[in-house]
Amino acid sequence: MSDKLAAQPGMTGTGIKDAAASKARLRLWLKLLKATKHVEAELRENFRTGFDTTLPRFDVMAALYRIEQGLKMSELSSVLRVSNGNVTGIVDRLVDDGILVRIPVDNDRRATTVRLTKAGREQFEAMAASHEAWIDTLLDGINVSEVQHLSEQLECIARKSTKGED
Amino acid sequence: MSDKLAAQPGMTGTGIKDAAASKARLRLWLKLLKATKHVEAELRENFRTGFDTTLPRFDVMAALYRIEQGLKMSELSSVLRVSNGNVTGIVDRLVDDGILVRIPVDNDRRATTVRLTKAGREQFEAMAASHEAWIDTLLDGINVSEVQHLSEQLECIARKSTKGED
DNA sequence: CGAATATATTTCAAGCATAAAATTTTTATG
DNA sequence: CATAAAAATTTTATGCTTGAAATATATTCG
Numbered sequence: 229m230s231d232k233l234a235a236q237p238g239m240t241g242t243g244i245k246d247a248a249a250s251k252a253r254l255r256l257w258l259k260l261l262k263a264t265k266h267v268e269a270e271l272r273e274n275f276r277t278g279f280d281t282t283l284p285r286f287d288v289m290a291a292l293y294r295i296e297q298g299l300k301m302s303e304l305s306s307v308l309r310v311s312n313g314n315v316t317g318i319v320d321r322l323v324d325d326g327i328l329v330r331i332p333v334d335n336d337r338r339a340t341t342v343r344l345t346k347a348g349r350e351q352f353e354a355m356a357a358s359h360e361a362w363i364d365t366l367l368d369g370i371n372v373s374e375v376q377h378l379s380e381q382l383e384c385i386a387r388k389s390t391k392g393e394d
Numbered sequence: 395m396s397d398k399l400a401a402q403p404g405m406t407g408t409g410i411k412d413a414a415a416s417k418a419r420l421r422l423w424l425k426l427l428k429a430t431k432h433v434e435a436e437l438r439e440n441f442r443t444g445f446d447t448t449l450p451r452f453d454v455m456a457a458l459y460r461i462e463q464g465l466k467m468s469e470l471s472s473v474l475r476v477s478n479g480n481v482t483g484i485v486d487r488l489v490d491d492g493i494l495v496r497i498p499v500d501n502d503r504r505a506t507t508v509r510l511t512k513a514g515r516e517q518f519e520a521m522a523a524s525h526e527a528w529i530d531t532l533l534d535g536i537n538v539s540e541v542q543h544l545s546e547q548l549e550c551i552a553r554k555s556t557k558g559e560d
Numbered sequence: 561c562g563a564a565t566a567t568a569t570t571t572c573a574a575g576c577a578t579a580a581a582a583t584t585t586t587t588a589t590g
Numbered sequence: 591c592a593t594a595a596a597a598a599t600t601t602t603a604t605g606c607t608t609g610a611a612a613t614a615t616a617t618t619c620g
Binding site: 276 | 567568569570571572578579
């Protein structure tokens with residue numbers, strides 16, 4: 229399987245598709261996916277054994293930790309980029325566990341605000357510290373001086389998704 | 395928020411943790427996750443509207459396409475890095491749809507081999523072509539000359555997961 | 561006002577994913 | 591050979607995820 233297809237004159241710089249570049253991007257995507265899944269699997273295991281919780285629960289808590297006054301359900305699903313129904317289920321369980329409270333919104337009986345409880349804030353702080361340490365270990369193969377460069381490449385991929393105020 | 399915490403003499407090169415590097419890795423991880431989720435969401439939508447199928451089904455078919463003689467259930471879950479029970483469910487549905495067949499293994503009545511049908515192979519070929527084109531579009535923000543470099547960084551992250559033959 | 565439309569959320573059905581328990585068959589060993 | 595241990599797979603319980611339908615409330619405008 230030769231990789232030389234791209235070398236033909238008259239193809240580079242035109243709108244014509246480059247088969248070798250396409251294969252290279254495909255391989256890159258598979259690696260990106262593999263690296264991400266690996267880290268996610270480790271994090272899931274760590275959250276499970278260390279805190280008896282899950283990554284999606286942590287994500288919800290992280291979003292709410294920064295916004296002390298809480299977020300409406302729709303804002304939460306928008307920030308986390310998951311469906312409304314998904315957030316409903318995760319929030320239900322977190323409320324059952326005393327980590328979140330639902331607060332009615334004045335002048336709009338359709339909406340609810342969701343906020344971390346004191347216990348929820350404390351639990352999050354402990355988990356966030358561990359989370360950062362886990363990431364630090366899992367990504368320690370990456371040269372820190374490369375981080376900026378790598379970040380920019382990744383921004384290019386995600387750029388169409390949002391205005392990215394992350 | 396200053397990024398200068400790492401610049402203190404006596405900390406670099408020691409076993410002492412570097413807080414700024416840790417934060418940088420955390421931000422990098424969040425970007426990696428965002429980029430991956432974005433591409434995955436686009437692919438899911440494309441598979442759904444274009445072929446009325448899903449990414450996990452495609453993954454199973456892709457693994458089996460390369461191995462014409464088929465794979466045992468346990469080999470499949472090992473290659474795809476998902477649980478045995480997960481593979482059972484996906485394979486069940488693919489068999490129902492005539493895409494896969496289960497074949498008994500000689501001399502071991504515990505095991506089953508799973509193989510693509512002719513229809514399955516044909517469907518996969520069509521989907522794989524579209525898949526590659528979708529990836530090409532989704533990753534076109536990445537300079538192809540960067541691909542090799544980026545790949546190496548990603549290998550560093552996933553390195554502990556397996557001997558990595560893809 | 562009242563009907564149509566829009567918005568916020570939940571419910572539902574289906575599928576994906578895991579970990580742990582159960583089942584079936586094979587292999588090892590006393 | 592019989593029983594114990596190991597291996598391959600399925601089943602079960604639980605939770606995440608989506609898209610679509612349903613519900614409830616708000617808003618618009620004729």
